[in-house]
Every structure is written in C-alpha cells, then in structure tokens.
Amino acid sequence: MTLKSSQYLEIMKEYDEIQLLHKKELNARQEEIYKKIPEIKQLDQELSTGSIAKMKELILSGDSITSRQMKENNRILREKKKELLSRNGYPADYLEPIFTCKLCKDTGYDENQKKCSCLNQKIIKKLYAQSYIQRFLETENFGSFDFTYYSKEKEEKFPFSPYENIQNVYHKCKDFVRDFDTCTNNIIFTGSTGVGKTFLAKCIAKDLLDSGHTVLYLSAPKLLEQILPILKKGGTLDSELQGLSSYIYDAQLLIMDDLGTEYTTAYTITMLQSLLNERRLRNHATIITTNYSIHDIKEQYGERISSRILESFHVFFLYGQDIRYQKRERQIKQKNA
C-alpha cells in the first residue's frame, strides 16, 4: 500500500477537522439545551464538580464511599439527563459525543490500533480510484433509479416486460448489498448499450461505500490493458496507479466496467482469468458489466472464463430501449412543449 506521506497527513487532517466540527456542534447543542432546560445544566455541573462535593459530603456524613457508589450516582444523573431530554422532545443521546464513524471515533484507527474501514476508504479515495466514481454517486444511486425508462409491454422473445425484469434485478441488487457482509456474491450485468448496467453497478457501489466498504471501480480497458500487464511484468506503475494496485485484489468489491471494450489478446484473457481466481480465493466480490452475452463471452474469452462466470456470478440480463436515446427524446419533447 503506497500512499505518499503528504497524502496520509491530509487524511489525518480531515479527521482532525471532523472531530473539531463535531465538538463545535456539541457545544452549540449544549448551549441550546442549557437555555431551554436549565435543569440539565445543573445536572452537568453536578456530574463534574458536583461529584467532588458529593463525595466530601458523603465522607463527612460518615458514609463509606466506594467508587462503585460514585459510578452509580453518575449513572443515575446521566439517566436523569436523558429522561429530561426525551421529555423535552430531544433524542436521548443529544448531548453525547458525536462521531461520523462510531467504530474509530473519527481517529482512523480502532481500539486495537487497526486501520478502520473509513480510513481505508479515505485512502482509496485519495488514490484516484474513487475520484472517478465519486462524481457520479450523488446522482446515480438506488434512490434516483428511474423505472419509467423501462417499458411495461412484453416482447415475444422475453418472458417478462423490461419493467418487470428491471424491478426484479433492482431488488436483487439491493439484496446483494444487504447480504454483502455475510456471503460473497458476484454479479455480471449483461445487455445492450444504455439499459442501465453501469448505473446499477454504481448504485451498489454507493451503498457499499456509504457503509464503509472498500470499492474499486475500473473500466476493463484500464484494468486489462494499462494496469495488470505492468503489474504482471513487475514493472512500476506511476505513483497514482501504484497505490491502487493492491486494491485490485483486496478491495471488498471490484467493479470492472464494460468488459469487451478492451483490446483482447491471449494475454489479457489469462490476466482476466487469474484476476477472477485471485479475488475468489480472497473471498472478495466482483461486478462485471458487459454488452456481451454469456455466449459471446465464451466465444471471446473461452470456456474457462465463461464457466467460471456461470458458476460463481449472478447473471443479470437487462433489456429495453436505450435510456440515453430516450433521455434525448424527452429533452427534445420538453424543448418543443
């Protein structure tokens, strides 16, 4: 994993900024609450300085004080605080420390000093990979998926209408995300241009990134022509791709977009095969999008790859009218309206 030290420092600075932001937010909340519910201010005072006074008092009254009692006392005070917050319509944890990542408390490292998944994600982001996909994630996600591009009319050659088919695939993609941590699945999206293959792959990427998984998105030409051949030959990639290279094998999800658009040779086929094997051995998921059918894949890449795909990938075949074409049509209609 090669990350320039300046890049590492940038990431650590991000964490500092997040922590600072949350601290400010918490202070603002505290001020707000103290004004609205003065009892809470009293409770807080009791919790900090008050606890010392309480202790003195207890000692003076001759009670034998144990730390357990003190703790119990604090616990009761905290419960009271939560109760007061709830009663006033606030979430009970409104005054608890705020963390973007609860796992590492926004430090990047968990309690065993292991890198947190959010840190890994930030590293990948730095290393170009995400920067490509990142731009799309705001607009291309499950929430923005538009089913109206898929016709409800059934064609003779297909058992389902494009609409029924995409509904089914869409929900299976959501299941893929839901089950991601418990079972390793792979997906290949096949179908002609503009039927939503890459879009769905990005929907999955977005949800998995949001839940702190490492996702790497690369086009098949970039991966099979530019990166893997250099890696295999033991050559050096430029620094940008260098850091990326371990993630080709280690990212929890690799999306290889547009298989079939690369310049295919016996060599790229071997590389594709070993890539799929390697990722399977490491129990990491792969998503492929391609205009090829499984039959085409067999013709183009051979039996071994096609049967590997058939045995370990969900094959989602998408069909319908080219969405890019439909979008243009809609735009023209809008203009003329």
Ligand SMILES: [Zn+2]
């Ligand atoms: Zn974290």
